[in-house]
Amino acid sequence: MIDTLIARIDELKNPTVVGLDPTVEMIPQQVQTDYFEQYGKTPFAVADMFFHFNKAIIDAIYDIVPAVKPQIAMYEQYGIEGLSAYVRTTEYAKSKGLIVIGDIKRGDIGSTSAAYAAHIDGVKVGDDEFDLWHEDFVTLAPYMGSDGIKPFTSVVESKDKGLFILLKTSNPSSSEIQDVLVASDSQPLYLHVGKLIEDWGKDSIGAYGYSKVGAVVGATQSEEGRLVRSLFPHMFFLVPGYGAQGAGAADLKGFFDKDGRGCIVNSSRGIIAAYQKHDEYKNGGLDAVGDAARQAALDMRAELRTIL
């Protein structure tokens, strides 16, 4: 799947992933009113408007971006109804040819981790297999070590899926644990984690030289990104933190390899809520959401191309 992702990035000349992280505040006022009138002020109403909001964005961008990354927490907060909207979103995105990165950041051990691996492995009931989550990649947390990761790395091979494991995140307090200096080599912990990730992915390297086991490296970590790029040449990066979290294209130069490959950059609010920033779109409905998202995605592609 990493080869498919890279090929699609090359084809579209666009290393962007659109973060589908809706909030009620992002939904156009008239759309909110319509759904709340129809379904009451209920989790179902919110979930259903999330799906149609996402659908408007997917319809507007599926031919210019390679992938979408729904953040499951935004749906999970609305319970079962919210998660149903997540699944409807991933299923619809795949039907439009988009690669789906499920931002789930799960992490556990043994049989529990194997259960979470159903996100990319599907689940068997009797002799039938069910793909219930429709994800091509998922994000994972590394704190519990190999026991948490191995059930996923085996699926990466058998089902041609991919992983992005937290390495250096984009938030200010990422330093509290990730930057702790390790006694053996006086290097920060995230480099130690990087070595683990490299090892977990060393048997899954694809045609472009990148492993199916990638890493999350925040766009706000400009220096660190340059360093991990040079240390881990086979590691593909999922890069959050662009735009809303303050990083721009200039910060990302060191994240790419000499061929302009090696990472995919996420933007969420900057694309999906772009309509709120433009006079021509801000009083519109879901069409305006889609039109503004397409324009913002094109702008981001142009901006990223200046450094490639």
Place this chain on the structure above:
Amino acid sequence: MIDTLIARIDELKNPTVVGLDPTVEMIPQQVQTDYFEQYGKTPFAVADMFFHFNKAIIDAIYDIVPAVKPQIAMYEQYGIEGLSAYVRTTEYAKSKGLIVIGDIKRGDIGSTSAAYAAHIDGVKVGDDEFDLWHEDFVTLAPYMGSDGIKPFTSVVESKDKGLFILLKTSNPSSSEIQDVLVASDSQPLYLHVGKLIEDWGKDSIGAYGYSKVGAVVGATQSEEGRLVRSLFPHMFFLVPGYGAQGAGAADLKGFFDKDGRGCIVNSSRGIIAAYQKHDEYKNGGLDAVGDAARQAALDMRAELRTIL
């Protein structure tokens, strides 16, 4: 909620939490056959049998154990239907007076972490608040630092809920990251994380001297458990790894304080699948599952009491 938990442990003289982590293999054969005949070999059939399996156990143990800990991964692997069974389980457990520890191990940052906090905070739609997950405590992963934890610690106060943050887990590969020696003091990373957890919980200390922000410390980590008990006197421990993962009561002596308080010990398979080990129960239905679970829970209580 930590005070409620400790009071209930004292009342029942039982620091046990029953892990509700069902698998299809744990369901009595005749029950499997009945559900599969009725609903087909579908995720719904599995989810519905999980709920009724859990209900049989809850009905059998709610008056002798203070809490249950469903592991959300076991349900999440069956998609939306599975998660519905999780919610039915937590709701039913609460209706029987059990304290519910949602083993979700979520961890993210900022607005995403705030969204996950809906697990214990509920979610607002308009002016109405919905408690969609029915959990009193949740488990969290610490790798992203304070940004991931703070949205939960504020809820712990406002809604009287509790947290258990991963400190030292019970799995063999927990050493890969958690035991890395930190340069500044040559101490393992988990003690550094322990100091963070202590700090996150220092303003939430209840009547028994324990914070609403607790930690996960695996039962297999006998020495480490003793050490963190002495270093962090206000930190309440959730202790997985008893029984099936190899630890016994003797391994846990150092986890408790001088009053016999300070932790709650999880057993999953050893209680919920106990019927499979006894001739009198192993060919029975859900009644046998419940009867054997009750006996196993009483046995575990007796075993733990030998060290208190």
